[in-house]
Amino acid sequence: MSSNVKEAILSAARKAAQAHGYGGLNFRELAAEVGIKAASIHYHFPSKADLGAAVARRYWEDIAAELEAMQAELPDATACLQHYPAIFRRSLENGNRICLCSFMAAEYDDLPEPVKVEVQAFADVNVTWLAKALSTAEGGDASTGSARALAIFAAVSGAQLLARSRADVGLFDSLIGSYRDTGLLPG
Amino acid sequence: MSSNVKEAILSAARKAAQAHGYGGLNFRELAAEVGIKAASIHYHFPSKADLGAAVARRYWEDIAAELEAMQAELPDATACLQHYPAIFRRSLENGNRICLCSFMAAEYDDLPEPVKVEVQAFADVNVTWLAKALSTAEGGDASTGSARALAIFAAVSGAQLLARSRADVGLFDSLIGSYRDTGLLPG
DNA sequence: ACCTGAACACCGTTCAAGT
DNA sequence: ACCTGAACACCGTTCAAGT
Numbered sequence: 069m070s071s072n073v074k075e076a077i078l079s080a081a082r083k084a085a086q087a088h089g090y091g092g093l094n095f096r097e098l099a100a101e102v103g104i105k106a107a108s109i110h111y112h113f114p115s116k117a118d119l120g121a122a123v124a125r126r127y128w129e130d131i132a133a134e135l136e137a138m139q140a141e142l143p144d145a146t147a148c149l150q151h152y153p154a155i156f157r158r159s160l161e162n163g164n165r166i167c168l169c170s171f172m173a174a175e176y177d178d179l180p181e182p183v184k185v186e187v188q189a190f191a192d193v194n195v196t197w198l199a200k201a202l203s204t205a206e207g208g209d210a211s212t213g214s215a216r217a218l219a220i221f222a223a224v225s226g227a228q229l230l231a232r233s234r235a236d237v238g239l240f241d242s243l244i245g246s247y248r249d250t251g252l253l254p255g
Numbered sequence: 256m257s258s259n260v261k262e263a264i265l266s267a268a269r270k271a272a273q274a275h276g277y278g279g280l281n282f283r284e285l286a287a288e289v290g291i292k293a294a295s296i297h298y299h300f301p302s303k304a305d306l307g308a309a310v311a312r313r314y315w316e317d318i319a320a321e322l323e324a325m326q327a328e329l330p331d332a333t334a335c336l337q338h339y340p341a342i343f344r345r346s347l348e349n350g351n352r353i354c355l356c357s358f359m360a361a362e363y364d365d366l367p368e369p370v371k372v373e374v375q376a377f378a379d380v381n382v383t384w385l386a387k388a389l390s391t392a393e394g395g396d397a398s399t400g401s402a403r404a405l406a407i408f409a410a411v412s413g414a415q416l417l418a419r420s421r422a423d424v425g426l427f428d429s430l431i432g433s434y435r436d437t438g439l440l441p442g
Numbered sequence: 443a444c445c446t447g448a449a450c451a452c453c454g455t456t457c458a459a460g461t
Numbered sequence: 462a463c464c465t466g467a468a469c470a471c472c473g474t475t476c477a478a479g480t
Binding site: 176229242 | 274275276278279351353357358359360361362363364365374375378402403405406408409410411412413414416417419420421426429430432433434437438439
């Protein structure tokens with residue numbers, strides 16, 4: 069098991085990155101929150117890129133576990149799809165934060181390569197899960213399901229971003245409702 | 256008429272902000288591009304917040320003019336709606352940049368107040384235009400049209416973000432196509 | 443093994459000083 | 462009117478030094 073300090077850094081960095089992005093990650097603030105000095109972070113994570121990649125990896129691993137659990141608990145694929153936006157909703161509830169990888173998608177061109185890899189992995193996890201749920205629910209072929217999965221992922225990300233800029237979770241719900249009404253999301 | 260230097264700063268700052276965000280705006284790089292020193296920027300824009308607000312204001316003014324022109328040239332409201340995503344597409348074509356205000360929506364909580372105001376204005380311009388086009392095209396009532404307009408704006412923003420993170424304009428087109436197929440966008 | 447202070451080159455910003 | 466150099470407190474990072 070990793071040290072408590074390393075875990076504490078990871079956890080604090082994740083919350084900070086969901087609020088301020090990779091560029092907004094601040095070693096001195098992070099260190100203060102954990103109770104060490106800024107230079108000490110480099111003992112656990114050699115560079116900011118290493119920290120960013122570790123945070124993003126942990127993030128998509130957690131989401132992947134959550135998606136698997138959802139799939140296990142809700143045998144109905146359509147019910148799964150209906151619950152999907154709730155994952156993005158929770159970030160907003162939790163301090164008006166957004167999905168780590170939505171933030172990093174905006175920052176993408178400026179990210180170090182190891183961080184980019186993890187951001188892609190997050191998108192892949194989501195799209196693969198959605199495509200599988202869609203094909204189970206509606207029996208479409210794989211290619212159509214994949215295009216639709218990408219569309220859902222992009223649209224829900226956009227809804228989260230807009231809702232955050234208004235600090236209005238109700239707007240997120242309303243946007244998801246519109247996606248359902250128009251047929252993008254199953255309803 | 257404003258000085259050439261001020262205009263040059265504004266133009267360079269806009270391109271930089273569409274690529275790196277408000278936080279990524281760099282006075283020394285910006286100054287080098289314009290041919291002055293970093294400290295000189297503060298003569299034209301007292302603070303980074305002033306520069307950011309001026310850039311965002313100019314941005315939505317330009318987009319608003321473009322939307323009006325589109326409306327004037329295409330009397331068919333449905334044709335207008337079909338052309339709407341092209342505005343977001345162009346940013347991607349232009350150096351894999353994104354809509355200034357999508358970036359700033361991610362950074363929203365960290366933006367100075369004057370910049371926030373302009374980011375909101377951009378969203379309002381888009382949503383108002385979309386709502387008008389929707390009601391003209393389909394004759395729905397105002398409230399439904401507004402909800403739908405928000406949904407289109409959010410979804411197209413999300414598509415732009417995802418396409419940028421893959422540096423793939425074709426993905427943007429494919430996402431817009433999916434939005435059309437599912438009925439979110441008129442087709 | 444884990445942490446730190448001091449230093450480095452970078453940021454936005456200020457301001458007195460130049461022309 | 463417009464620009465600048467030098468200084469300030471901040472960044473991530475390095476590294477020799479501590480325990």
